[in-house]
Amino acid sequence: MHADSTTTKKAAALAAFAGLDREPGVAKPDPILVVDKVVRRFGGLTAVDVDHVEVQRGSITALIGPNGAGKTTFFNQLTGFDSADEGSWTFNGKQLKGVPAHRVARSGMVRTFQLTKALSKLTVMENMRLGAQNQRGENFFRALIPGSWRRQEDEITERAEELLERFKLDAKRDDFAGSLSGGQRKLLEMARALMVGPELVMLDEPMAGVNPALTQSLLGHVKDLREEGMTVLFVEHDMDMVRDISDWVIVMAQGAVIAEGPPDTIMSDPRVIDAYLGAHHDAPMSAEEFEEQLQEAEAELESEIEEKA
Amino acid sequence: MDWNTIFVTTVKASIGLETVVYALAAIGVNIQFGYAGLLNFGQAAFLGVAAYGMAVTVATFHLPFWLGILIGLAATVVLAFLLGIPTLRLRADYLAIVTIAAAEIVRLVFRSVKFSSVFGGSDGRQNFSGDFFAMNPYSPGTYGIGPISFNERVTWVLTVGWVLIAIACGLVYLLMKSPWGRVLKAIREDEDAVRSLGKNVFSYKMQALVLGGVVGCLGGFLFALGQASVQPDLFSTEFTFYAYTIVILGGAARVFSPVVGAALFWVLLVFVGNTLSEAVSAGMLPSLFTVNNIGAVRFMLVGLGLMLLLIFRPQGIFGDKREIALDAR
Amino acid sequence: MIAFTAFLGGLVFLLSSPAWADGEALKGTLQNQGQPVNGVKISVAGEDGKPVGDATTGADGKWEVPVPKAGRYKVTLDQSTLPKDIGLKFQNRATLDVQVYEGSERNVLFALAPAGKQGGGAAQASSDSSSFWDRVAQLTFEGFNLGLIIALAAMGLSLVFGTTGLTNFAHGELLTFGAMCAYFFNVVVGIPLIWAAVISVVIGGVFGYTQDRFFWGVLRKRGSSLVAMMIISIGLALFLRYVFLFFFGGEGAPYADYNAQPGIQVGPISAAPKNFIAMGIELAVLVIVGLALLKTRLGKAARAVADNPALAASSGINVDGVIRIIWTVGGAVASLAGVMLGLSQNVSFQMGFQILLLVFAGVTLGGLGTAFGALVGSIVVGLFIQLSTVVVPTELKTVGALLVLILVMLFRPQGILGRRERIG
Amino acid sequence: GGEDSAAPASSAPAAQSSAPAAATAQGDGVLTVGTLLPQTGSLAFLGPPEFAGVGLAVKEINDAGGVLGKPVTEVDTDSGDTSTNIASQSVDKLLQQKADVVIGAASSSVSLSVIDKITGAGVVQISPANTSDQFTTYNDKGLYFRTAPPDVLQGRVLGDLILADGNDTVGILALQDAYGTGLADNVQKAVEGGGGQVVEKVVYDPKAADYSADVAKIKEANPKAVALIGFDETKKIIPELVKQGLTAKKVKYYFVDGNLSNYGTGKDGFPKGTLDGAKGTQPGAQVSDDFKKKLKTVDPNLKDYNYGPESYDATILTALAAVAAKSDAPKDIAAHLAEVSSGGEKCKDFKSCNDLLSAGKDIDYDGASGPIEFNEAGDPAEATIGIYQYGADNTNKNIAFNTGKIAG
Amino acid sequence: MAEPVAAADEDGAATASRAAVVDRADHLAGAESALLRADELYAGYVPGVNILNGADLYVKKGELIGIIGPNGAGKSTLLKTLFGLVPVRTGSVTLNGEDITNLKAHSLVARGVGYVPQTNNVFPSLTIEENLEMGAFQVPGKFKERFEFVCEIFPALRERRKQRAGSLSGGERQMVAMGRALMTEPSVLLLDEPSAGLSPKLQDLVFIQAQQINKAGVTVIMVEQNARRCLQICHRGYVLDQGRNAYMASGRDLINDPKVIQLYLGTLARA
Ligand SMILES: Nc1ncnc2c1ncn2[C@@H]1O[C@H](COP(=O)(O)OP(=O)(O)OP(=O)(O)O)[C@@H](O)[C@H]1O
């Protein structure tokens, strides 16, 4: 689908990753985000304890890890939604620790939420428009002079319409966001983040609950984003997707980064398989496998029944 | 029954001073609560500090009227900042209790004997409206259509009041159609989402709080000037409750809802009250109802009326039913 | 120019109009600890210092000096004529500057005290400080006393808020309702207050149940938003309050039992026995309801309904049933709070409304939706109301408590017992 | 209020236009008395006796043939309190119904919030209960009057009474409003001017949750006498005093007109002896049992009589002034109010006064509340203060009367 | 129009080679002996707007059926409607021959129906343990035993039993939600995207578990966006689009139907 257009940047990204070690925290040639010793504890639980991690500019990087590994919490620290107990990180060379969330977003690092945050009583279109940056009409005084922001508003609307079409939300354009289905909210969340026009977009499970056919077309879109020079960092449990679009994968477990590497390598890493992937690591289960598992389960069940009897 | 009186007083109430004051206060509440979702339960205090700021400047310190207005405005803005800086980070319900508390503090201080040399205790302040009425362009006489007319003083106050309401409504209309208003409405829905899109939520909330306060404070000025007197208990918590009731009656986050809501509220109050008392004096009610308790019956009926209005039109007069559906738990 | 005087007994001085009276005078009675002091010389001089006259107190301690006209006079007590064991209580007040009004006599008082016990301004310092600490102790006690009543009211409010999300501005009227029920049974019917209270708690429960069954529950089913319901509750409050005014009238009235019960001294505190019993009941009810909320299945179900009614229904919880029980309990607890408030503060149509702000303060201060938050928050509010009078004038005592509320909110925005929420 | 006294502020054109269109509509030959008295709000308990007073007066006037040959009409409205904001709407209604006189409001604050509106429309306002000194100097175009004496005299009498009883240390518990603090100030002046000492003056918020802290503060100061200056709250304060050990045996209680009621020992009274020996003052000649009985015919449920006589007198005086002026125009009524209240042949009810007037005589009405006599500010120039004492049954009896001039 | 589709048998054998557009006749034929059936459901949230436009569905005792469809098709709405959380406007829902249209959710639980919602599926202010306890609300006696059972499946829950669910991660919440529904031993289980947000390892577990539960005799209706996996294990699948059934066939037929692949399943996994 987007095969030819993706080549250039993808190739560049792959090239950048080519010679790297598979070590956790390995230095990247051109990192956009550099994280050092970030720790977040909740009571006795250390949710995040990342020693060092870098994200390569212009790449699509996946962040995977078991449930409760601390991925979302990690995102929260980086984007200023929660204050880290320790650590520091730079984005484009700028220190971001302690910077409030909105300034982080303005500096070009935008995140989405795993548990979606639709702005219920705004229409889908308004949700989208809200994402745009540097709006003249968002200033109190200029807001009073419609002429000063009309033209910009039209441009924004145009951009939003394009995105909505891509995300199959155009039919819902004028509906309240609160009336969207679970999957549609995910889509809106992601589309809205893209309206910001970020340098680095951090997606927290963007495709969970999204229809597979749509997922597929959206992946194409994400690849296009890379072509436009955007960096993508995303959390996802859908290995097909990770395999398909990521240039590099970072694995977290129990708050720490335990492995890094290209998708293929990572997915055959025994530690990762053990902690995360389980049996279902390299391909979706085939029908045969299923039968097998079924049989197993059945046997188990029977033996249980026997035991009880 | 004197239907003529009932009709005339009701019509007059719908455009009278109280309607103007409550409408301005409610427009402020609508900005803060209807659009930005800030549960400011201290609106009465904004009107109070403005009215007192002006009254005290003129009556206690004998300074010029316009300086009084400036000081009243400044007091409102300062109050907004004092309340806002620490509390706008709080969850909505907590903001409500903090503002309600702050408003009571303001009222109790105005009322106290301790500071009565400045604020005049429970009698409040008088003798500050001369300059305002000196500007009255209407010559003595009555103005209006037939029986629905006001004397020149009231006409002057109402003229200023309705002009201010028109300006405030225009302002709200322009603002809420603009991207600025969009950010506000978004904050009402989910602050974190707005933050993640690079908007300075705190700053917008503060702008809304100040703007709502300033619009409300105009009501405070008019209240004081219209009555030629300020008293602390005018600015009690009930006032804020009623302002909220008015906003919801009209329909939250609609430009004209506070105005229509205010008129409706006072029409209800006056119509019910006067009809009842006419009925009593005409001997049309059972002897259980007397002059002593008819006032209570009036408020009973008004309470009932408010309930029924909202039960059968939960979205208010101008509200959108679809929005209400989203709120249902 | 009316001449009208009633002169009954020698107890009282006389004001009389010039047409009748023979003139203005200065007079008084010298007493030391209730006993008249005689033979003391008192002289009166005009403003210019010219003597006007003098008098010596009689066996009954009385003296009187007629003066020629209204005006200011200097009245001096000759201390040398005082008995040895008696002195002036305020040493600096041997001479007083007194205004005499037209046509009236004027009483002048020289306070006496046994020699040695008298003093100037600072003489009472030592006893002052002990009575100061007595007051602090008393105020602490009163803080708990008031705090527990607020807590009881807050518990009812927070139960309903916690389960349905309804900010019920009519809660104050539920208190009034309870208090008035008890008043009816106690004063009108004539049942002892204890039983009247029990009945009113039961009726309060029924009232709560009925409200939900026929009103709030119906509104919920119609999908009314919480904001609309909040405003409806303002309307309901208005309605109920004035129903009470209609039937009860504007005046406050005490219960037939335990009114003005004499206090007993317990250490530095003086309190009426009814206070201790009331506080005991309040605390017991609060702890029992709080524990029930935390530990019992129903309590947990109530919290579950609060969190997510649809999911609660999906778990097999009868949401309406739970809410109805909560309303019943809430109504009963509110009724009890009303009775307790009436016991200490008289019954009046505004009683619940007037305490509502403090109740809200208590609930929020403790942390919304926490089982014991209402208790802790309310006691803090009660304590601060009373103890703040040590530094601020009592007319501003609510200000003190509310300021504390605001301060606590700034440092613990989630309330004292509340928890922060997770983002993301 | 004072004619063009003080008040430099409201000197606008309005001040000169005393009787615009609204007023010409009045003076229509029918004397219309409007009431603006509390049916709701925090002073609602003062309403019944006041309404009854006006109602009784109107009844007697009409029984005697009315004014100017026509029966007097009464229009009743609710003043609420300042927090309900309805007084102004009530005034609108009264003006609409061509009231010539407005009797009210009870609360000084409410009166202040509508005085401009009423007097601005050229209508006479007579309050039966306002005691705030604001009104003495208010720029009311000579249209504001009151039948309740300002608190100067009562304060003076009460202070003197306290001293005469030998109390050298006094605690004052006063209601936080114009009435309470004004009276408290006057009592304090009288006590301290006569050699006593006010050891603690506590001003309490009438909406406070409870009064224990207020009483504790008094207790700490250890006074010999406690002056209770307020209204209905007294019922809550006395139990608190008793609870904290300040019983009537230990300290002497003093009451004022706002709370000098018969508490009794019945179901909602106090235990026997709670108020034994307490004293109090009340302006006005003794409210005769006869008068009380008459009030009860208007409102059988009446329990207290506060300001009932003052309301009655305000109405009677209005009618007499109209008769004297031969006009029901407010302006004319205002001009004759002082005249009928002082200097002339004494008379005590409408009928006899009316007869005297029609006989062309100058009259001096002495009312149910005392020898009312308006000065040029519209305030009573003199008043009678009664002194009362409680017995063990918690009801009070008159023990003396004092009549005095307020000025001076 | 459509070829007739026979109901899936216990062994999952398919009698039609291609997925078929649903016909009411097919539905009626199959629904006759069904445990739970819904006929021509119309339902929605906002007055005047129907989200379900005549959806039909039946499930036989012991069947595992899957529902897939694009976002916003009304899958969740269908489950909610079956479960009494969204009012039915017209149409009927029958369980075991008893008309349960518009019956309240809690009384359905009493009849043995369990439900895992897609969103907001935990009680945030209750601890994990209390969440599960609420799951067993109607059978408090069984709590201990079922708790052990659930913790066996999701050991992470046992460690965190005292943690408030509101502070859990997305996946952990999903576990709690599943666990809660399993507390009652339902005879019909409605699952709305149970695998969303779970790690691959746990996703496997969920599917296996669903099957196992089904094998033990529980009737399961499962909405999934992990469509392939879902169709692989289910006896029958429905494709829902715009509030009505677009296709209904055996799982395997649906997986292989090119139309379904193009419109709903995508080709990603094959790529
Ligand atoms: N506010 C909090 N209080 C206590 N524990 C918390 C809080 N927030 C997160 N945790 C815990 O920290 C751990 C990390 O959570 P996080 O949400 O970051 O996981 P995650 O990697 O995003 O998981 P998932 O893939 O399931 O979304 C979890 O075990 C969670 O329970």
Ligand SMILES: Nc1ncnc2c1ncn2[C@@H]1O[C@H](COP(=O)(O)OP(=O)(O)OP(=O)(O)O)[C@@H](O)[C@H]1O
């Ligand atoms: N509470 C609601 N109010 C109004 N409309 C709603 C509401 N919930 C859902 N809808 C609308 O109903 C339609 C179906 O929603 P539903 O949640 O059933 O979809 P779904 O098939 O489950 O989608 P997904 O796969 O994304 O979860 C959507 O178009 C949505 O906009």
Ligand SMILES: [Mg+2]
């Ligand atoms: Mg996560």
Ligand SMILES: [Mg+2]
């Ligand atoms: Mg769904």
